[in-house]
Amino acid sequence: MRDDVVERLFSLFVPSDRAEALAGDLVEEREQRGWVWYWLHVVGLTFVLWRNATMDAPLRMLTLTLTAGVLFTAPAFAGAAAVLIFPLAVGSLPSWLALALFWWGGALWIGASLAVIAPRQGMATCALVAAVGAALLIAVGVTVDPQELSRPLGRMFFVIALGTTVALLAGGAIARRRTIVIAVPFAGIIGIAAVVVFVMAAASSSSARHSEWRDPSPHAVRLVDVDSRVQLEVLDWGGSGPNLLLLAGGGDTAHVFDDVAPVLARRYRVVGITRRGHPGSSAPATGYGFARLADDVVRAMEAVDLETPVVVGHSLAGEEMHVLGARYAGRIGGLVYVDAAFDRGDDADNDVYDAVARTLPEAPAPGAEDMASFTTLRAFLGRVQGGTEPEARLRARYIENPDGTVRRWTPEPHVFQAMATEMRTAYSPYVPERIRVPALAIYAVPTSTDDLMRRGSSDRLPLSEDAISAASADPAVRERFESLYRLTRSRVQHHRAWFEAFAERGRVVEISGTHDLFISNPSAVLEHIDAFVASLGDGPTIAPPRSSQ
């Protein structure tokens, strides 16, 4: 037998003497008609041989095809199970190898079996199933959502499935003791098609608005154990200098500090923690009391070797900070409350404030077109909030839907319930233990009515220029805004007074901005942090506890 691809190819479908004669005929005519004619007719003749095999015994082809299908269920299932049992390992080398082993091994075995059962129709069946299978897969690859294909699971199954068609052909060829070289051109075509599909998927995926987003803030992300089966996300921005620990507000993750932390890291070692129940950290059913939350903070500090940090917390973090300042005074250097130090037990003035606030225009909420993607939402919030928040914070507060639109993240219902219950218990009556470390409380307060409209307050977002003009033009509205401003001022006065009594070595500062002062007034906040840390001198000292409240 001459060593010839074409002859071997034909001999898969017809006896060897026929194959020899056919190949010889084509070679003989090739001299006259050229190589293009030759290869054209090699392909054509292969198809005719396959067609003859099929038409001569169509029922046998059908039963062989069904047999192949039935035989493949076992390796198909085994391979898929082997991979899906370890969902975290999907896409890793071992999972690729496992799937390939089962699927390609299965296909090889089936191809060989078919060729042995029915020499002529067996090979024809392998060719039919392989060609149809490959065509279907490529059609799927081209039409399916590119995102599915770029995920490890999708990519793996697609590629292995393509390879399975080749394995089937190879099995049929090997069983008739022909070389696998037959499968090589086929494999080449499939390989090129797969590469094309992936390049297309990658290209459209990277230009699509819902592509993979990488957090650009230079932090190391760690998960640390703080309780039995509770892990917290800790962001470490590194840096050298005094230690700073950043605590986010309720509903936020440590990513809220993604933009300011790198700036702080030039002068401090900066670490941020995401509270339990929030994205990135565990969400157990219990443990949302402020004492437990403070314990979590201390354990996280220990896990990353953060000693006596100055703790900077926003909003709801103030409650944990009270516990830290009271019970862990020796472990922390000081406390900075960023719009976080409020007398939460006193809501006597809420009704009056709300009555006025209700009658006044508010900053707009995001509409459907703003929620179309993270990009549009970020642009909207930038316009409305007077500052751009870190995208990582956005991606923690909002979740992406499959179609690219976004919706607000909320904690799971049972977690939310637990949080609400703990807060109710803690606030009535509201008698937090007094802190025994130096503390700074920063409040978001406007300096005038105009300021209230223009820059917002702890409870309000800034209004647009148009809304401000409209409000100022209407004397009734203007008067209500002035009333609101006075109420805002008096509220802050109350909280300041409460704080100065609560914290023995407490100072108070006011900044005109929104509740998220890190975002509306980052440089002012940083300046005050610097001043506060500098004022700590040689290190924290614990004030002697007072004997009475």
Next chain:
Amino acid sequence: MAGGNRGGRPAVSAWLLDLLSYFTDNAVKMTSAPNLGEFEQLVLLAILRLRDGAYGVTIRAELVDRTGRNVAPGAVYTALERLETKGLITSRMSDPTPQRGGRAKRHVTITATGMEALTRSVRAYERLLDGLNLIRGTHA
């Protein structure tokens, strides 16, 4: 003639043959020699013309030359396979030549049954053509 009693005819009655003819494309055979398709006839004729030198390449060349049709190697091969299966031709492998990369040729010759089938076909044509003036101005 139709209904003629020749040797080898299966022992079935006329009505059964009529019924069977509804289930096959061709008229049900009256003798053991099968009916020929149009292309098969052409191939057999080409084989006859080529005498000892009938194999894939020469048969194809003869057909292209004589009929003016674009005959593909696959069609010739398929027809040869069918003819051999029906017992109308036999094949033998002959010497390999360097032209063909050292491969043998598959020479075919017509069998007695093949001759019978062919002549019957031709006679059927002749009888049907009798009286029709189908081809004018060409060689008889």
